[in-house]
Amino acid sequence: MAQFSRVSGSVGLITLQNPPVNALSAAVRQGIVDTVNKALQEPEVKSVVICGQNKVFCGGADIKSFRGVMTGPPLIPMIHAIEASTKPVVAAIEGIALGGGLELALACHYRISHTKARLGLPEVTLGLLPAAAGSQRLPRLIGITAALDLITTGRHVTAAEALQLGIVDHVTDQNTVDVALKFASSVAGKPLDARRISLYPCPPSDDTDALFEEAMQRVRRSARGAIAPVACVQAVRAAATLPYAQGLEREKELMATLFTSGQARALQYSFFAQRAVGRWSMPSGAQWDTVEPLPVQKTAVIGLGTMGRGIVVALTQAGFSVVAVETHEKQLTQAKQAIEEMLIRGAKRRGVTPEHDTITYSHSMEPVANVDLVIEAVFEDMVLKEKVFQQLSAVCKPGTLLCTNTSGLDIDHLASKTPNPELVVGMHFFAPAHVMKLLEVVYGRQSSPRAVATAMQLGKKMGKVSVAVGNCLGFVGNRMLKPYMNQAFFLLEEGASPELVDQALEEFGFIMGPFRMSDLSGIDVGWRIRKEEGLAVPDQRTGQIPRMQKGCRYSPVGDLICEQGRFGQKTGQGWYRYDKPGGRVARPDPWMQTFLNQYRATHGLVPRRIDPKEVLERCLYALINEGFQTLEEGIAAAPEDIDVIYVFGYSWPQHRGGPMFYADMVGLEKIMDRLEHYHQAHPDVPSLQPCNLLRKLVAIGSPPIHKWSQVMKTLRSQL
Ligand SMILES: CCCCCCC[C@H](O)CC(=O)SCCNC(=O)CCNC(=O)[C@H](O)C(C)(C)COP(=O)([O-])OP(=O)([O-])OC[C@H]1O[C@@H](n2cnc3c(N)ncnc32)[C@H](O)[C@@H]1OP(=O)([O-])[O-]
Numbered sequence: 001m002a003q004f005s006r007v008s009g010s011v012g013l014i015t016l017q018n019p020p021v022n023a024l025s026a027a028v029r030q031g032i033v034d035t036v037n038k039a040l041q042e043p044e045v046k047s048v049v050i051c052g053q054n055k056v057f058c059g060g061a062d063i064k065s066f067r068g069v070m071t072g073p074p075l076i077p078m079i080h081a082i083e084a085s086t087k088p089v090v091a092a093i094e095g096i097a098l099g100g101g102l103e104l105a106l107a108c109h110y111r112i113s114h115t116k117a118r119l120g121l122p123e124v125t126l127g128l129l130p131a132a133a134g135s136q137r138l139p140r141l142i143g144i145t146a147a148l149d150l151i152t153t154g155r156h157v158t159a160a161e162a163l164q165l166g167i168v169d170h171v172t173d174q175n176t177v178d179v180a181l182k183f184a185s186s187v188a189g190k191p192l193d194a195r196r197i198s199l200y201p202c203p204p205s206d207d208t209d210a211l212f213e214e215a216m217q218r219v220r221r222s223a224r225g226a227i228a229p230v231a232c233v234q235a236v237r238a239a240a241t242l243p244y245a246q247g248l249e250r251e252k253e254l255m256a257t258l259f260t261s262g263q264a265r266a267l268q269y270s271f272f273a274q275r276a277v278g279r280w281s282m283p284s285g286a287q288w289d290t291v292e293p294l295p296v297q298k299t300a301v302i303g304l305g306t307m308g309r310g311i312v313v314a315l316t317q318a319g320f321s322v323v324a325v326e327t328h329e330k331q332l333t334q335a336k337q338a339i340e341e342m343l344i345r346g347a348k349r350r351g352v353t354p355e356h357d358t359i360t361y362s363h364s365m366e367p368v369a370n371v372d373l374v375i376e377a378v379f380e381d382m383v384l385k386e387k388v389f390q391q392l393s394a395v396c397k398p399g400t401l402l403c404t405n406t407s408g409l410d411i412d413h414l415a416s417k418t419p420n421p422e423l424v425v426g427m428h429f430f431a432p433a434h435v436m437k438l439l440e441v442v443y444g445r446q447s448s449p450r451a452v453a454t455a456m457q458l459g460k461k462m463g464k465v466s467v468a469v470g471n472c473l474g475f476v477g478n479r480m481l482k483p484y485m486n487q488a489f490f491l492l493e494e495g496a497s498p499e500l501v502d503q504a505l506e507e508f509g510f511i512m513g514p515f516r517m518s519d520l521s522g523i524d525v526g527w528r529i530r531k532e533e534g535l536a537v538p539d540q541r542t543g544q545i546p547r548m549q550k551g552c553r554y555s556p557v558g559d560l561i562c563e564q565g566r567f568g569q570k571t572g573q574g575w576y577r578y579d580k581p582g583g584r585v586a587r588p589d590p591w592m593q594t595f596l597n598q599y600r601a602t603h604g605l606v607p608r609r610i611d612p613k614e615v616l617e618r619c620l621y622a623l624i625n626e627g628f629q630t631l632e633e634g635i636a637a638a639p640e641d642i643d644v645i646y647v648f649g650y651s652w653p654q655h656r657g658g659p660m661f662y663a664d665m666v667g668l669e670k671i672m673d674r675l676e677h678y679h680q681a682h683p684d685v686p687s688l689q690p691c692n693l694l695r696k697l698v699a700i701g702s703p704p705i706h707k708w709s710q711v712m713k714t715l716r717s718q719l
Pocket residue numbers: 020021023059060061062063064075096098099100101103122123126128129130131132134255259272275276
């Protein structure tokens with residue numbers, strides 16, 4: 001809806017009304033058409049102001065309506081009618097002007113923004129482009145380079161940057177609508193042609209071809225196969241090289257392809273999935289809207305290694321005081337310096353003053369006594385963690401929440417070592433913890449709903465996308481990674497090279513394939529865990545690590561290269577070769593080829609040519625199958641939870657939605673058939689056997705992903 005009123009006798013005020021973000025639904029568009037007509041027809045009205053209800057201008061087109069039948073007046077003619085108006089129209093921008101919201105503002109003759117407003121054309125993040133003439137107007141207003149930046153990244157700009165770029169005419173910290181009304185009165189009757197952006201020529205650049213060539217290459221490099229950023233460059237190129245009307249036609253053509261694409265569906269699914277994970281629930285029935293979080297102001301972090309340092313930074317930046325505890329003297333000094341540097345860099349990026357005086361460094365537990373919440377990040381060693389939790393239980397005031405950053409150890413076991421197991425939860429951050437958006441909040445059997453609500457809220461305050469998951473070895477993310485990595489190892493045994501496997505998965509859209517990723521994070525991490533599990537241990541009789549363990553196929557290739565001291569980037573050698581320890585550029589290593597040849601010969605394995613399609617199917621379908629298993633067990637509550645974890649924690653390409661969304665796109669029947677095919681070929685790999693939930697979903701006709709939760713409820717009671 002949109003409401004019309006007349007202010008001070010001669011200014012028509014149009015207020016968009018569609019909470020919470022005044023999205024341009026059919027009713028809002030109809031409201032704008034009607035009220036603009038009214039303003040144009042009423043002779044008393046000399047100028048017009050458009051604003052949004054509740055101090056929010058407009059969040060753009062109504063994304064929810066994209067999947068249904070589009071009704072109501074189309075956006076483009078509506079926007080053109082505003083620009084063509086003979087009475088000046090002023091946009092009063094408060095809160096946000098995003099996507100279609102900014103396009104609406106660009107059709108107005110003047111734009112006045114509140115200092116705290118954010119503006120942008122984020123359509124690319126939804127797999128689209130600004131198709132209400134935004135791709136044609138913005139370059140004409142602010143130039144090609146700046147428009148390319150905003151349109152291809154979708155980033156939001158502050159009002160100050162918008163003023164500097166020329167997107168808005170004036171910024172105010174007063175009541176924006178009042179300022180706009182006053183301004184509208186002052187420009188009544190003034191000529192408007194110089195204010196109609198569609199009439200502007202696109203500002204020329206020295207070498208347009210070279211500029212677009214360079215932009216296209218940059219965008220293709222970072223797009224990881226996403227098509228929308230490429231279409232955005234093409235649309236801006238049309239603005240730069242074609243008359244406005246033809247540019248608009250090109251924009252429409254490009255949008256038509258994007259609008260119905262699987263990528264747009266995936267990205268829009270991902271947008272809503274990110275919001276859905278905030279509405280968490282526990283098997284007990286406790287859920288996000290019925291549980292009050294505990295108040296948290298003072299926090300502590302125990303262990304200042306790789307993870308602890310990032311967690312201290314994230315907590316400090318979110319405004320919490322932190323007691324940072326590290327027993328190792330040298331580590332404490334180094335951590336202090338690293339944390340200060342990270343805070344200074346972060347403050348510079350955000351244009352604020354760094355906050356270091358809220359951190360208290362300590363090598364003992366005493367200062368932890370009066371904190372509200374502790375996050376433990378010591379080595380991944382259960383005996384050590386038990387000891388730390390016992391110490392914390394003795395030192396902390398009653399009611400303190402005890403969280404662990406373990407990557408996958410048993411939360412219930414750890415909780416059982418404390419007098420208040422209801423106050424223990426997992427807070428599994430991802431490295432680097434101050435950068436990575438994902439947080440898995442792991443509830444144990446006895447974790448109280450308030451403890452979970454508190455950890456979820458803390459994550460939100462730290463700017464994380466937090467997902468509540470159940471307790472099991474590896475939780476959701478790392479548990480699903482195991483069958484994926486196992487397939488990657490098996491493929492090496494059967495004839496693939498690390499490069500072949502990585503390339504297939506990088507072409508799919510991962511930032512790094514499994515081997516480059518494992519070189520980056522340290523191959524020895526998994527090796528140590530496998531040794532603790534008794535897997536990476538030679539048989540006393542043969543002296544070799546068995547290739548069958550507990551009745552399942554096991555590949556010791558990762559263990560064997562660690563035995564050679566090849567731990568990845570940190571040692572300068574791993575699955576690849578680097579120019580020096582700590583080097584970043586991975587090069588294929590002839591040593592690896594020789595090693596794999598000898599390994600295969602030793603075990604009588606005849607190498608074969610591996611097709612990249614097989615790499616994708618075996619690695620991804622095994623991971624997806626494990627995802628279904630976590631749903632079946634209720635460890636993950638919904639497919640959206642898994643997809644958000646994979647997109648934000650494991651670099652799954654967002655334009656492919658996440659593993660479960662991808663499974664839906666590929667077709668559950670195909671996934672099941674291919675898994676059965678590979679399981680027949682490898683009967684000693686149980687993770688290739690389709691799990692019950694997948695079979696049942698196929699049996700009832702493969703319902704679409706948004707129906708799985710409902711189906712799962714019924715199935716879980718039967719399984
Ligand atoms: C061929 C056809 C031609 C079409 C022409 C194209 C036109 C145009 O170029 C395309 C667009 O504008 S594309 C659009 C470009 N615009 C964008 O990409 C902006 C997308 N929105 C955002 O980035 C964030 O929501 C804000 C920053 C606006 C607020 O952040 P915050 O304060 O943290 O709050 P929050 O929790 O995030 O949201 C609160 C609730 O609002 C909901 N909702 C929000 N926007 C919606 C929308 N546009 N729609 C519907 N709903 C929208 C959101 O789902 C949530 O509800 P839920 O029930 O809990 O799910």
